Amino acid sequence: MIRINLLGQERPKTTGPTIPLESSLRLVLFAASILLAGVVLYVMYHQKETELTGIQARIASLQVEQARLQQTKTEVEAYEKEKTVLQQRIQVIEELQAGRSGGQQLLQMVANTVSRSDQLWLTKLERTGDALNINGESASITAIANFITQMKRSGYFDQVEIKTATENDIVKGVQTYGFVMTANVNPSAKAGTGDSTSPAPAQPGKS
Secondary structure: OOOOOOOOOOOOOOOOOOOHHHHHHHHHHHHHHOOOOOOOOHHHHHHHHHHHHHHHHHHHHHHHHHHHHHHHHHHHHHHHHHHHHHHHHHHHHHHHHHHHHHEEEEEEEHHHHOOOOOOOOEEEEEEEOEEEEEEEEOOOOOOOOHHHHHHHHOOOOOOOOOOOEEEEOOOOOOOOOEEEEEEEOOOOOOOOOOOOOOOOOOOOOOO
16 A cells, blocks of 8 residues: 655654663673573583582492492302311311321330230220320239330330239239339320331230
8 A cells, every 4th residue: 555645744753762772781781691690500500410420320330339349248258267167177187187197106106015025915005195094914024014115115105104013813823913004105206216117916815
């Protein structure tokens, strides 16, 4: 639609309320400040959120490591317990082995000594630690004295003492003597220190 001005006068311009330049500038600066603060807060929030995510991941990793170390600790404790039990078993076996070897050596030394003492046999042998109690029978006092001498010479026994030696009639018509004696096993004696000769075959009635 075309409008024509027939009056020949200029049409008055419409004017609205004007905003001062200073107020506009303040408004722009305020808006910019709010925007900048929002950007800064967003950046800080994003940074803290990233740090929090990293910390949570680190905590989760440490928890996994803790569980692994706890499992390792449990396995080590079980190993230590098993090691202790095995050491105790080994110690018991070694003690039994030492006791068996010592017993064999003791019997061997007693047998060697008896075999060199004619007309003498043992009826009882008891050991308590390194102390020995020996009971026996002999055809003469001289045989008992020889037996004591052989024990002392063996190097395996010390503190050999005769307690009693009495005549008895264990064999009818034959003079015999029952005796009781004590001795100690020499702890420092080594296997084979005494006479290493094998004992002679036992005669009837001897042991």
